[in-house]
Amino acid sequence: MDVVPPELNSLLPDEIMDTEAIVTDDDLPAVCPAPPNPLDTQDAPVPMETEVPEIVTLCTAAPSIPVQRTQAMTTLTSTDSTPSSGSSSTGTQLLLTPSSSSLTLQPTTLPVLSKPSSPQVTGGLQKLSAPLTLSANHQLILNKVASSPGSEAKPTLLKQDGQKLLVTTLGKTGQPIVLALPPSAAKAGTVLSTGDGKGQPQQFKVVTIGGRTDLKPMVGVQAVSTASQLVGTSHTNQQGQQLKTVQITKKAPVSTAAPMITKFIITKALNNKGLTSQASVSPVLTGRVLTQSAPDTPPRTITVADALSSTPQSGGSKVAISPLKSPSKLTVVSVASPSPASPQKPMAVPLSMLGQQILTVQQPTPTSPAKPGVSHSAAQAVKPVQTVTVGGVGTPQFKTIVPLASPPNVQQIQVPGSRFHYVRLVTASSGSPPAATGSSPSSVATTIQPAKPMVVNSAAVRMSVPIVSAQTVKQVVPKPLTSATPQVVTSQQQRLIMPATPLQQIQPLPPGTLLAPAPGSGNMGYAVLSAPYVTQLQQSTIVTLASASGFSTPSTVQTQARLPLNGLSASDSTSRPRKPCNCTKSQCLKLYCDCFANGEFCSNCNCTNCFNNLDHESERLKAIKACLDRNPEAFKPKIGKGKEGESDRRHSKGCNCKRSGCLKNYCECYEAKIMCSSICKCVGCKNFEESPERKTLMHLADAAEVRVQQQTAAKTKLSSQISDLLTRTTPAISSGGGKLPYTFVTKEVAEATCDCLMEQAEQAELSNQSQAMAERVILEEFGRCLKRIINYAGKAKTDCC
């Protein structure tokens, strides 16, 4: 893929590029009507309140959460919630509050623990790429987001001494999730309260599901919690079972002097449907941001109650979306459990890999030296920052990550409303110095560190997290930075999350764009894929990752309204089928093509010689780059927020109409159903508020719409009455003679017929048709009515006979 120069990174939503930015909207001033995010400043407290409730709800303990423990392991069982409902998605939440450390989580959907004997379950261990050191304050909370109906997921608090592990299940019932959290070396003893793993360097084993039988020991990882720590939920390790594994790698804090506040958001979506592309509902695991208190600060335990009651503390906590930036990383890899029957291909994973899970990683950025004070205070108070809700309405903002098939190791990030998928190239885990991967074709490769072999189930899951070579792509659906409450929609199609915030806030990148890491941003590159990308790949399960939504203030969380995008409401844009293009010469690689311009792949179009598809990725990327070279904002929505005092929506560039009077769909303003503004350069514009022509047009349009509705209603009424008549007169028909049609001309039928005729007359009048023409259309309508009556009559007679 082509790489976009680092400077293009600015095009990406801040949330993507900058962990802190995730929380803030500052970069999108024009587009961001939302109130300033408290998190914009590090000292601002993280608004946790709104999320907290959700956490509680999610965390409602399931009667029993199976915990599998291999040495130091925590296993979670996720239950399948109702698959069909988008909101019903299940998710696993991870709350991590490690200080200045990077974590790598690799959740995998697992078979139900309760069914250890299940053939699907084969033991699998994940290896931690890097030893994790967790400070006492680190907390890892796994929440079972969605459990089987009626069952409540109760968060399990695993660790004491500052480290906590809440394990909740997400996704399929009985799918165990193993979460290993290595204790910090220094505080290993404290971290490991019980169990074998305490104080000893234990291998962190993750059990993966999905057909991977191999267990990979995690080297250098100390078990954080023991089975005994899991209250009531833990159970002995079930070997041989395949589990989904969450790997957490923690890196040592960069600087010890400064308190590190790290927040992690891990979202995991489980797809119980396995590889079935048709799975309508994808369980989603969402993760939460964890704040970390400074090591020296007393560890704070967050209980559910606390979470609920706790208000945002000092602003030190920030949610970092992008992992891998700083030495401390949090990488979450979720792997879908492969269906036993269908092995997944290691490499290009077709999107059909439904079972794959979403990777969500949020990395807390180390507290900047400039804001040391904040970090400390904030660190002490553990704040549940993000809510990982799956499918819940009113949940905090989410990011959806969909496993991409094609380039292995790809993370897609979709920005709701933007219709673009951002692909993030993830560098290798922080521990190792960046090394260029030879595999990556693009310059990005150089920026990307070779992933450490963080192995996720290679067989079953293709999402290796970290360390992605250029080939690895993450799809993340960033939510608008503003606080709107995201909607999580799990469907086969991409719309994962619908942010309540205005879509305009999102600054879409051209599809296919790869962004080289911005200077100082760490080894990360982003690629933007068009939304259909996933679809083409067969849209596997969509996973929603909780973004650092916690940042939004509670007040902002309410909105779920979908704001208009490019003249269309979000709902329209998502529900209305896209118009197929008819390009013939542009190969659908120029902005002439609406599909391309919208960042979408052509699908069901009438174009010829189309290159706007996965088969021509290279050409497409080049075209995208060319478009961006010409106009860096080429792929941004044309309809954005106007200046102060102007209409909320206006064309970003204005139109240049000369002959249409801006009252035809040639005009982009008119097409978007907005008035022309001061920036338009149109000639003879009639598309302004007081324009009589425009008003007339609007009235005509309204009248036409009403007529259509009336006509439709009249016809429906007529048909229903005729049918009803048929039903009631059947005996008469059977016995009657040859005058059947007249039998049906009842009063009701006559009235309905008259309605149709009157409608035609009105239409003729409105369209200024001549009297002769009006009479003609009326007669024609009358003929149609008669014909219909006769047909029904004849049919009734035939049926009776």
Next chain:
DNA sequence: GAGTTTGAAACT
């Protein structure tokens, strides 16, 4: 459905 009109995008 073919042909024309239109204006954005692309090109010079």
Next chain:
DNA sequence: CAGTTTCAAACTC
């Protein structure tokens, strides 16, 4: 930046 060409959608017949 302006003028011209290309292109595909909108529109007309």
